[in-house]
Amino acid sequence: MATQFSALLLETLRRARRITLLTGAGVSAESGIPTFRDALTGLWAQFRPEELATPEAFLAQPRLVWEWYAWRREKVNSVQPNPAHRAIALLQDRLPGVALITQNVDGLHQRAGSRTIIELHGNLQRVKCFDEDVVVDGWDDRGDPPPRCPRCGGLLRPDVVWFGENLPRTALDAAEAAARQCEVFFSIGTSGLVYPAAGLPAEAKRCGAVLVDINPDNGILGERADVHLQGKAGEVLPDLIEAAWGLKL
Numbered sequence: 001m002a003t004q005f006s007a008l009l010l011e012t013l014r015r016a017r018r019i020t021l022l023t024g025a026g027v028s029a030e031s032g033i034p035t036f037r038d039a040l041t042g043l044w045a046q047f048r049p050e051e052l053a054t055p056e057a058f059l060a061q062p063r064l065v066w067e068w069y070a071w072r073r074e075k076v077n078s079v080q081p082n083p084a085h086r087a088i089a090l091l092q093d094r095l096p097g098v099a100l101i102t103q104n105v106d107g108l109h110q111r112a113g114s115r116t117i118i119e120l121h122g123n124l125q126r127v128k129c130f131d132e133d134v135v136v137d138g139w140d141d142r143g144d145p146p147p148r149c150p151r152c153g154g155l156l157r158p159d160v161v162w163f164g165e166n167l168p169r170t171a172l173d174a175a176e177a178a179a180r181q182c183e184v185f186f187s188i189g190t191s192g193l194v195y196p197a198a199g200l201p202a203e204a205k206r207c208g209a210v211l212v213d214i215n216p217d218n219g220i221l222g223e224r225a226d227v228h229l230q231g232k233a234g235e236v237l238p239d240l241i242e243a244a245w246g247l248k249l
Contacts, residue, residue, distance in 0.1 A: 003239040009227055012210055013184060013244040018097040020182035021088060022175075022200055023233075026189025026215060028104045030234045031082045033075065053162045058130070062155055066146035069158045073124055076106045084188070084233035085112035086249050087241050092116065094247055099178035103190065103197050105160045118174045120167050120197050126159035135159055172196060179204040188214045188233050192221055201225075 013019070025035040051057060058065045081089075089112040092098045101118040102109055107125045109117050128135045131154030139147045139156060147156050161167055175197070179185060185204035192198050201221055205211045213225035214236050221228070229236050241247040 003229065003231060003236050003243075005229075005240060005243050006227075009212070010244045013240075016097075016183040018099070018182040019091075019095070019184045019186070020099040020101065020178045020204065020209075021091075021186040021188060022190060022197065023084075023088070023100070023102045023104060023109070023188045024190030024194075024197075025104060026191075027082075027084050027233050028106050028108060029189070030084060030232055031079045031108060033079060033106055033108075050163055053160075054164055055130075055162055056164075058155075058157055058162075062146050062157075063144075066157070069124065069160075070145070076108075076124060079108075081108045081112035082234040083249060084237045085109055085114075087234075087237035087247075089113035090247055090249060091241055091245075095245065099182065101175045101178060101197075101200065103194065118171050118178065120161070120171050120175060122158070122160035122168070124158055124160060127156045128159040130155045130157045167196065175200060176203060179209075180207045182209050184212060185209045186212045186214060187221055187225070188237070190215070190220065 029035055052065050052068050085108050088100060088109065092100060092114055099118065100109065100114055100116065101120060103120050105119070105121050105124040107123055126135055129149040129152060132149065132152055136149055136156055139150050141147055148154065149156055179200040180203060182204055185201055187201045190197070201211050202224060205224060210226045211221065211224060212227045212229065213221045214229045214231070214233050216230065216232055218230055238249050
């Protein structure tokens with residue numbers, strides 16, 4: 001059954017010239033990717049993610065951390081973008097002024113067709129030099145992970161934000177600008193607990209945006225949200241873009 005939306009919400013969306021969407025782990029979970037806080041399985045069940053996702057852990061056991069991220073990459077590559085990813089990509093393709101911010105590192109938005117994405121926490125598919133903090137496109141695989149930077153010989157690591165690290169300044173600045181300048185801000189599948197991303201909805205509302213929360217849980221953003229659409233993003237978003245703009249997946 002299609003989701004029902006208020007006439008006021010639909011009219012607000014049709015009139016908006018700038019729309020910003022923030023996606024979190026709940027969107028990727030609908031494709032079968034466990035959230036970062038879910039218990040690890042298999043060979044990794046003895047670890048907590050927080051024990052592996054730090055610069056200190058990498059320096060202490062670089063091979064262990066590299067192989068964990070290789071395992072995560074394999075899991076991500078075995079799943080497909082879901083209807084929420086495809087609905088967002090379609091919206092970006094058909095409407096001007098749609099900004100996408102994601103906390104996810106899996107690259108599923110790109111695989112769904114989105115091309116302009118503000119990645120707050122990096123991307124699991126990219127690798128960078130630990131010493132130079134520069135993305136590396138290729139390296140010699142000598143069979144002894146982690147590989148070495150072809151420029152300086154330093155260790156290569158995933159291009160993701162670890163515990164204890166700051167978000168990329170360029171990405172954070174772009175996200176804050178998109179929050180301040182939009183007329184409608186969507187918070188989709190986010191816990192609202194991880195800062196500074198969790199502060200973006202409030203910043204958008206402070207600047208006059210209508211705040212829409214899409215989440216299976218009841219009211220993650222509480223009274224801050226002007227509209228709460230309870231349900232899976234992969235079910236709500238396709239219905240919403242069809243109801244508002246006649247766009248069909």
